[in-house]
Each structure stands twice: as C-alpha cells, then as structure tokens.
Amino acid sequence: MEVSLDLLLNAVVSGVLLGGFYAAVSVGMAISFGMLDIGNIAHPAFIILGSFTAYILNERCGVDPIVAGIIVLPFFFLLGAGIYQVYHLAFERRGETAFIGLAFFFGILFIAEVGLILVFGVDYRFVDAPYIGPSLHLGFVDLPLRMLVPCLVSLVLIGLLQLFISRTFIGRAIHAVSQDAGALQLMGVRPSRVKLYAFSLSIATAALAGSCLIIIQPVEPSLGRDYIGRVFAVVVMGGMGSLSGMLIAAMALGIVESITATFYGPSWSPAVAFGFLLLTLAFRPAGIMGR
Amino acid sequence: MGTKAFWLATTAAVLIVFAASRLVTNDYVFFAGYVVLQYVVLATAWNILGGYAGYINFGTSGFVGIGAYSTVVLHKLVGPPIPVLILVGGIVSGAIGLGMGYLTLRLRGVYFGIATLAMAIVVQTLVTNWDFVGGSRGVYIIRPAHVPFIGGYIQYLFLVMLVLAAVAVAAARTIERSVFGFGLAAIRDDEQAAEVSGVPTLRLKLIAISVSCGLMGMAGAPLPYYVTYLDPASAFNLGYTANTIAMPLIGGTASWVGPVIGAIGLATIQQVSTVTISSALNLLIVGVLLLICVVVAPNGIVGLVRGKRRRAGRGG
Numbered sequence: 386m387e388v389s390l391d392l393l394l395n396a397v398v399s400g401v402l403l404g405g406f407y408a409a410v411s412v413g414m415a416i417s418f419g420m421l422d423i424g425n426i427a428h429p430a431f432i433i434l435g436s437f438t439a440y441i442l443n444e445r446c447g448v449d450p451i452v453a454g455i456i457v458l459p460f461f462f463l464l465g466a467g468i469y470q471v472y473h474l475a476f477e478r479r480g481e482t483a484f485i486g487l488a489f490f491f492g493i494l495f496i497a498e499v500g501l502i503l504v505f506g507v508d509y510r511f512v513d514a515p516y517i518g519p520s521l522h523l524g525f526v527d528l529p530l531r532m533l534v535p536c537l538v539s540l541v542l543i544g545l546l547q548l549f550i551s552r553t554f555i556g557r558a559i560h561a562v563s564q565d566a567g568a569l570q571l572m573g574v575r576p577s578r579v580k581l582y583a584f585s586l587s588i589a590t591a592a593l594a595g596s597c598l599i600i601i602q603p604v605e606p607s608l609g610r611d612y613i614g615r616v617f618a619v620v621v622m623g624g625m626g627s628l629s630g631m632l633i634a635a636m637a638l639g640i641v642e643s644i645t646a647t648f649y650g651p652s653w654s655p656a657v658a659f660g661f662l663l664l665t666l667a668f669r670p671a672g673i674m675g676r
Numbered sequence: 677m678g679t680k681a682f683w684l685a686t687t688a689a690v691l692i693v694f695a696a697s698r699l700v701t702n703d704y705v706f707f708a709g710y711v712v713l714q715y716v717v718l719a720t721a722w723n724i725l726g727g728y729a730g731y732i733n734f735g736t737s738g739f740v741g742i743g744a745y746s747t748v749v750l751h752k753l754v755g756p757p758i759p760v761l762i763l764v765g766g767i768v769s770g771a772i773g774l775g776m777g778y779l780t781l782r783l784r785g786v787y788f789g790i791a792t793l794a795m796a797i798v799v800q801t802l803v804t805n806w807d808f809v810g811g812s813r814g815v816y817i818i819r820p821a822h823v824p825f826i827g828g829y830i831q832y833l834f835l836v837m838l839v840l841a842a843v844a845v846a847a848a849r850t851i852e853r854s855v856f857g858f859g860l861a862a863i864r865d866d867e868q869a870a871e872v873s874g875v876p877t878l879r880l881k882l883i884a885i886s887v888s889c890g891l892m893g894m895a896g897a898p899l900p901y902y903v904t905y906l907d908p909a910s911a912f913n914l915g916y917t918a919n920t921i922a923m924p925l926i927g928g929t930a931s932w933v934g935p936v937i938g939a940i941g942l943a944t945i946q947q948v949s950t951v952t953i954s955s956a957l958n959l960l961i962v963g964v965l966l967l968i969c970v971v972v973a974p975n976g977i978v979g980l981v982r983g984k985r986r987r988a989g990r991g992g
Contacts, residue, residue: 424786426734426793475971484785485970488732488921491793492967495918499960610914611801614794621787652805659798666787667779 391525396647397640398526404639405536406601408632409594410612411619412543413587418617419626420563421580421587423472424487427494429609429616431588434497435461435595436604437505443512450512451538454596458589465588468493469581477577494609501606509603517600535597542593546586547628559583563626611655618662622669682849690842694835706834708947710902713837714895715943718916719923719935720844721891724851725884726921727929730864731781732789735773736920738796739889741803741912742769743896748809748906751817758836762897769893770886777885782878793917800912814907817900833902837895844891848932851887860884915959919943922966925973 410432417425435454442453476486516530550556558579561569566576598604619638623631638661642654697706718736725731743765750761776795780788804812823832851857859880862870871877900906919942927938942962949958 418786422786424790426790471971484730484732484789487734487786487789488925488970489967491734491918491921492963492970495914496960496963496967498914499956499963503956503960607914610797613790614798617790617794652801655798655801659794662791662794663779666783666791 392647393644395526396644398528399532400640400643401636402528402532402536402639403643404636405539406532406597407615407619407639408543408635409535409539409590409597411616411623411631411635412539412546412628413590413594414616415620415623415626415628415631416546416559416587416590417584419620419623419631420559421583422563423469423580423584424484425490425584425587426487426613426617427490427497428587428591429612430494430497431461431464431591432595432598432612433501433604433606433609435592436599437501437510437595437606438592439596439599440510440512440604443514447513450514450596450600451534451593454593458592461592462585462589465585466581468588469584472584473577473580477580498606498609505606507605507607509605510599511603512599514600531600535600538593538597542590543628543632546590550628555579555582614655614662615658618658618665622661622665679853683846686842686846690838693838697831697834703828703830706828706830707902710830710834710837711947712940712943713834713841714899715919715923715939716841716936717837717844717895718892718920719927719939720841720848720932721888721895722920723924723929723932723935724848724860724891725881725888727924727934728852728857728860728864729881729884731785731881731885732921733792733885733888734789734917734921735776735792735796735889736892737912737914737916738792738799739769739773739892740896740899740916741796741908742772742799743893744899744906744911745803745809746893747897747900748815748817751900752808758833758898758901762836762840762894765897766890766894769896770890773889773892774882774886776889777882781881781885796912796914796917800908803912804908810907812908814905815900817904817906819901819904829901833898836898840894844895845932845936847887847891848935851884852932856880856883915962918959918962918966919946922962922969925969926965 410429413431414425414428417423417428435457438457439450439453442448442456443450448456472486472489476489516534519530521528521530521533550559558569558574559582561572561574562576562579562583569576569579598608615638619631619634622634622637638658641661642657645657646654697709700706718740722733722736725733746765746768747761750756750764756764772795776792777788780791803809809815819829821829823829826832826835851860859870859875859877862873862875863877863880867877896911899911903910923938923942924935925938926942927936928934942965946958946962949961
C-alpha cells in the first residue's frame with residue numbers, strides 16, 4: 386500500500402483531535418475507576434444521557450451544546466451523588482468487593498439504554514451549532530472545527546480537574562483516598578465523604594463529554610457501548626487514576642485509531658481499542674506510565 | 677438429592693416434557709418453550725463461572741452471538757446437521773472464552789468483567805462489518821419444514837434445546853460436587869487463601885470459563901435456525917447478558933437449582949409479558965429486577981431465605 390505523507394499527517398492530526406475527545410470521555414472513569422476503584426461501566430451511558438440533554442436544550446431552546454453541557458453539569462453532579470449513596474450503602478459498607486458492584490452498574494447501563502430507547506426511539510439525533518461544518522486549513526492539513534472544539538473543551542476540562550486535584554484541599558483528599566483510605570480515616574476524614582465528591586465529579590464530567598460527543602457525531606441510545614472498551618483501555622493504559630497518563634493514552638489511541646481508519650477503513654477502529662486493551666492487560670496491567 | 681435420583685429425575689423431566697409436547701398442537705408453545713430452555717442453558721452456564729467461582733462474565737451476548745454466527749458460516753459453507761453445529765459453536769465459543777480468560781483472569785476480577793463486556797461489543801462490530809455473514813443487513817437461513825419422526829422443525833429445535841438444557845444442568849451439578857467444584861468454591865470465598873493452600877486457581881478458572889463459554893456458544897448455535905433471519909443486533913443483544921446475570925441472582929448462585937429456577941421463572945414471565953405488554957418495557961423490567969436483586973439480595977432469593985433462616989436460628 387502506498388502511504389502518502391499528507392494523508393498520514395492528516396490522519397495523525399485528526400487522531401490527536403480524536404484523542405483529545407477520548408480524554409474527555411475517559412476522564413470520569415479515570416476518577417471513578419482509577420482513583421476510587423469503583424468499576425463504573427455505566428459511565429458511557431451517562432455520556433449518552435449528557436448527549437441527549439444537550440440535544441433537548443439545543444432543539445427546544447436553541448442553546449449551544451457546550452453551554453448546555455455546562456448548564457446540566459450540576460444536575461449530573463447530583464445524579465452522581467445519588468448513585469454513589471446507593472452504591473455505598475449496598476456494597477462498600479457491607480464490605481463487598483468492587484466486583485459485584487460491576488453488576489450494579491451494568492444494571493444502570495442497561496436501564497439507561499432501554500429507557501432512552503423507550504423515550505426517544507432508536508433514531509440518530511444531532512445538534513446545530515455554528516462550528517459544525519466548517520474547517521480550518523493549514524497548508525495541506527485540515528482541522529474540522531467539529532473535532533477541534535470538543536478537543537479544546539476536553540483539554541480545558543482536564544486542565545481544570547488537574548488543578549483542582551493538585552491544588553485544593555478536597556482534591557488532595559481525593560488523591561489521598563485513592564492511595565490509602567484507611568490512613569485518611571485515621572486523619573479524621575470520612576473516606577466515603579471524599580469519595581462522594583469525587584464520584585459526583587466524575588459523573589458531572591459526563592455532561593460535557595456528552596455535549597462533545599453529539600457535536601462530533603449523531604447519537605443514538607446504544608452508542609455508549611462502543612465507548613466502554615475505549616474508555617477502559619485508556620484508563621488502564623494511562624496507569625489508573627493519573628490524569629496526565631490518561632491524556633497520553635487517549636492521544637495514542639486516537640492516533641492509532643485514526644491511522645487505522647484512514648488506511649484500512651473505519652470499521653476496524655473499535656477493534657483497535659480492544660486490541661490495545663488486551664495487550665495492555667496481558668503485558669503491562671499497571672499501564673504504560675505505571676510504576 | 678442423590679446422584680442416581682438426579683439422573684432419574686432429569687431423564688424423567690426430559691421425557692415428560694417431550695411427551696407433553698407431543699400433545700400440544702399450538703406451535704407458539706414451542707417457540708416460547710425454546711426461549712425458556714435456552715435461558716436455562718445460558719443461566720446454568722453463566723453460573724459455573726459466576727456462581728461457583730465468583731467471576732462475573734458480562735459477555736454472554738458475545739458468546740451467544742459467536743455460537744450463532746459460527747452456525748451461519750458453517751451453514752453457508754457446508755450445511756451440516758444441528759448437533760454438529762452445536763458442537764462447533766461450543767468449541768469456537770469455548771476457545772475464545774479460554775483466550776479471554778488467559779489474558780484477564782490473572783488480574784483482578786473487575787478487569788475480567790469489563791474486558792468480557794468490551795469483547796462482546798467488539799465482536800458484534802466485527803460481525804457487522806463482515807459481508808460474508810450478511811453484515812449489518814443480516815442473513816436469511818432457510819430451514820427444512822419438517823424433520824422425519826419428529827414433525828415440524830420448531831418441534832425439533834425445541835427437543836434439541838431440551839436435551840442441551842439437561843446436559844448443561846447435569847454438567848453444572850457434576851462440577852458442583854467434584855473436587856474441581858470445591859476448588860472453584862475456594863476461589864470464590866478467598867482466592868489468596870486457595871492459592872496458598874495449593875489450589876491451582878488459574879487452571880481451575882480457565883477450565884471453568886471454557887466450559888461456561890462453550891455451553892453459551894452451544895445455546896447460541898441453533899439460534900439462526902430458530903429465528904430464520906439473523907442480524908448482529910439480535911444475535912448480540914445485550915438482553916442476553918442482563919438476563920443471564922439476573923436469572924441466577926434471582927434464583928440463587930450457590931447450586932445448580934438456582935439458575936434453573938431463575939431461568940424458568942423469569943423467562944416465562946418475559947414470554948408472557950412480551951405478548952401481553954411490550955418487548956421494550958419487558959427489557960426495562962429485567963434491568964430493574966437485576967438492579968434490585970444485586971442491591972438487596974446479592975446471593976439470590978435462595979441466599980436471602982437461607983440468610984434469614986440462619987439469623988432466625990441464631991436469635992432463637
């Protein structure tokens with residue numbers, strides 16, 4: 386196969402943009418699964434929920450999807466808080482392992498998907514925004530704004546989260562709870578309180594990630610499934626709970642997927658993420674940045 | 677129940693159901709009965725790994741789909757009889773389960789769970805893009821109208837699934853009472869302690885996942901002949917996964933009886949409610965039931981009753 390340079394360069398650039406978006410999708414799970422050890426496989430379902438709230442606000446009130454994501458963010462935070470309370474009472478307090486919790490989140494994923502299908506049907510929904518359509522041209526590299534805007538939103542989101550976790554008291558407490566919950570308890574902090582904040586925060590990111598998703602592509606209720614493998618691959622490759630590692634892993638996945646899609650066809654891209662995941666689990670379960 | 681009594685009872689159950697089915701003239705009963713029996717196989721198979729060893733498999737839909745699509749491939753290439761298709765579907769599915777297990781069962785259970793879910797979705801995507809088996813358009817399977825000595829084809833499929841269900845239940849019961857089964861129980865209760873006591877945990881888990889996924893593939897293999905039109909969305913329906921986790925949890929995961937009770941109960945309710953209410957709402961009910969079961973009674977209804985009794989005994 387002939388590999389032309391500008392095709393490759395375009396594939397890499399769009400891979401970086403795609404990777405930026407994957408980072409927004411994965412950051413919530415990097416917090417919940419990576420830091421708190423809560424295997425929230427329903428995270429992509431919350432992202433789809435975010436896409437649909439953005440769709441409703443955009444369709445009914447003409448709100449920009451990103452703004453819509455910011456508006457519903459507090460509600461997602463509360464939703465996350467409610468779910469964590471149930472999870473905590475049902476599993477953590479009883480000392481159940483994270484494993485049976487997976488079945489709990491699978492149930493949520495299933496209910497969210499079936500519920501959305503009952504309400505909206507299986508049609509693809511999309512939003513209107515001025516930046517969907519036009520592209521920037523730099524030499525022979527195309528930068529579609531539809532991809533660029535979500536990537537920038539994602540980078541801002543992750544930057545803010547990184548600042549929050551490293552600079553504020555509650556952020557450091559989240560870091561502490563991920564390292565040694567028992568020690569935190571000895572310091573007079575209730576780990577479940579800290580986890581409540583962190584988990585709610587992780588669900589809140591799904592609101593913005595959902596807005597980004599529906600900007601990039603039309604959304605239907607079961608689309609979230611495609612992201613379970615990707616999100617998990619990115620979080621594990623990134624070394625669980627490290628936001629910078631997660632960002633690098635997301636970029637790597639985006640670039641490889643984009644190159645595969647350019648040269649072998651887009652139908653193979655979900656298999657790429659899964660291949661990444663299996664290889665990581667087999668050879669470096671601690672992640673590429675792992676200790 | 678003694679081993680002899682179990683075999684007698686199982687054989688009797690198969691014969692009675694078969695004899696009773698000869699008296700039924702309504703074909704719908706066979707269509708519904710097939711689905712119920714299919715769930716008996718799936719729930720029993722899932723429980724070998726999920727109930728005995730405590731490793732939750734979220735990939736049931738994937739293994740059912742693999743079994744179904746291996747049938748489609750063979751049907752297009754050779755067209756062998758159903759028992760051969762079931763065997764091949766079981767082997768392919770079991771081998772893929774073994775490979776998945778080898779990569780993920782050495783890690784913590786959470787990794788295994790998420791990897792199986794991701795596997796099911798990826799295989800669906802690949803089949804959707806595979807033109808030979810019809811891709812996303814799906815594929816039509818033309819089946820004979822009649823089978824000699826048995827009658828209509830759906831009656832034949834019902835019989836096949838009946839035998840498969842008996843085989844699966846017998847296999848689960850045999851495992852449960854063997855040294856192998858005790859090893860799995862030790863893994864479920866405390867994997868580290870089991871490993872230290874000399875239980876070859878990884879090997880036992882790998883055998884369990886091969887048997888479990890193999891049976892799931894076997895249950896999926898006759899599916900193309902049952903539906904006659906198969907598309908990836910129905911073969912890899914996530915409903916299979918939700919149902920096969922919910923059924924043992926409802927019935928109880930500690931013994932072979934639980935999944936059978938759960939499967940017959942839940943699948944029958946679903947068959948009735950699909951006709952009387954609607955199929956989408958029906959899936960929602962399964963999801964809600966699953967959630968309630970996991971939160972309130974993670975050991976199933978059998979476990980809940982046993983726990984109550986134990987507590988009452990201690991109190992008095």
